[in-house]
Amino acid sequence: MRLLLIDEDARFSALILHHASCRWPDARVEVHSPRTHGAVSPEFLAQGFDAVLVAGSGTDGCGLEWLSDVAGRKGFAPLIFLSSDSSKTAAHKARHLGAEWVLNRANVEHRKLIAVLGAAAEKQSIARANWRTAADAQEAQRFSGAFVPGYRRIRQLAAGRVADLYLAESEQAGALVVLKVARDQQKENDLDQSFRRFLQEYEIVRRITHPSIVRLYDLGVSDEHAYLVMEYFRAGDLRTRMKAGIAPREALRVAAAIAEALQAIHAAGILHRDLKPGNIMLRDDGTLALIDFGLAKHGAVDIEITDRGFIFGTPHYMSPEQGHGEPIDARSDLYSLGVILFEMLARAKPFADENPMAIIYKHRHSPIPRVPEAYAPLQPLIDSLLAKQPQDRLSDAAAAAVALTTMAEQLPA
Numbered sequence: 001m002r003l004l005l006i007d008e009d010a011r012f013s014a015l016i017l018h019h020a021s022c023r024w025p026d027a028r029v030e031v032h033s034p035r036t037h038g039a040v041s042p043e044f045l046a047q048g049f050d051a052v053l054v055a056g057s058g059t060d061g062c063g064l065e066w067l068s069d070v071a072g073r074k075g076f077a078p079l080i081f082l083s084s085d086s087s088k089t090a091a092h093k094a095r096h097l098g099a100e101w102v103l104n105r106a107n108v109e110h111r112k113l114i115a116v117l118g119a120a121a122e123k124q125s126i127a128r129a130n131w132r133t134a135a136d137a138q139e140a141q142r143f144s145g146a147f148v149p150g151y152r153r154i155r156q157l158a159a160g161r162v163a164d165l166y167l168a169e170s171e172q173a174g175a176l177v178v179l180k181v182a183r184d185q186q187k188e189n190d191l192d193q194s195f196r197r198f199l200q201e202y203e204i205v206r207r208i209t210h211p212s213i214v215r216l217y218d219l220g221v222s223d224e225h226a227y228l229v230m231e232y233f234r235a236g237d238l239r240t241r242m243k244a245g246i247a248p249r250e251a252l253r254v255a256a257a258i259a260e261a262l263q264a265i266h267a268a269g270i271l272h273r274d275l276k277p278g279n280i281m282l283r284d285d286g287t288l289a290l291i292d293f294g295l296a297k298h299g300a301v302d303i304e305i306t307d308r309g310f311i312f313g314t315p316h317y318m319s320p321e322q323g324h325g326e327p328i329d330a331r332s333d334l335y336s337l338g339v340i341l342f343e344m345l346a347r348a349k350p351f352a353d354e355n356p357m358a359i360i361y362k363h364r365h366s367p368i369p370r371v372p373e374a375y376a377p378l379q380p381l382i383d384s385l386l387a388k389q390p391q392d393r394l395s396d397a398a399a400a401a402v403a404l405t406t407m408a409e410q411l412p413a
Helices: 012-023 061-071 088-097 110-133 135-140 190-205 238-243 248-267 330-346 356-365 373-385 397-410
Strands: 002-006 028-032 051-055 079-083 101-104 151-159 163-170 175-182 216-222 225-231 280-282 288-290
Touching (some): 002 012, 051 110, 061 079, 079 088, 079 110, 101 110, 110 135, 135 151, 151 175, 190 216, 190 225, 238 280, 248 288, 248 330, 248 397, 330 373, 330 397, 373 397
Parallel strands (some): 002 028, 002 051, 079 101
Antiparallel strands (some): 151 163, 175 225, 216 225, 280 288
């Protein structure tokens, strides 16, 4: 029994779980707080849940709004409304909106709740079976030629030379996810290396347990396509947020959070090697997560996944040593962090040119640019991250996190 509870009071889920686990020992209840996580994504159908409980609050105003938001979606999981209004008015409204059952939140009757949950689960089981055997379901589970059961394709997010990205709903994860689907493996060309790099990404990320690292759900191969299933970030990436402008104190806090994430991956012996705003994603609750470890390097991995003589990464954010194909360590990622911090403050990249090689040259030879005069007290911190030589930078990500946090606390509002 897997239940989704839409409610602001996460503690209420403990009561629901207590009742459900008496009948189903392995029951699970997941909570979605609209105020914390925003409205339920419009593409989400809760296919991985046996039932969705919407809890009313106060005069049921919010609860009825949440119910209305999801009830009209074709194929949505069975809905149970938990009313906090003893009158019949709220129950009538809830049924009119689409709730199949209405229960009293203030006085949850065990037998009645168990009966309702059982009926909802049976109905959902039949709905899943009917969907899986439908002709359009076969097409909905196809991604770039690969048939991936258990995932409902919603739309394509991006198409690339190495992989395509799709937004999908995972029945197992009970959430919207991103499917990264590799091109067919081909031998004796660059796609063969890309295929191996893509599979290695899963091996690298699964070694790390940290809230600021993307969550990976699944890895597989279907119809000669490798696919990777990862967390979906509805709020977008740091690049989008930077376009709207970030205040200096907030920029320092964001940079400190990135440094803490780098501290976790460096402790695991991993270098990201492609840190940039597009690879820093934002969750609905405001936290961030690093993604795209396709170019990451782990000290324990023997496979060399880059061609000798080729430079991989994004020139605007490369350290001088990475741009020149020299040996790198964790301080190379700190340099990339410095570029991101400078860009958040100055709203411009520190080194720019139409020619990528010219940008790489400037990273090594041009003076470190100055931040706007109003942010002059932050220049020494920028200098300690963008130093040309690794030994002249902050020693590690932990030191960077401390320096950034301290400066954020000292900076006037």
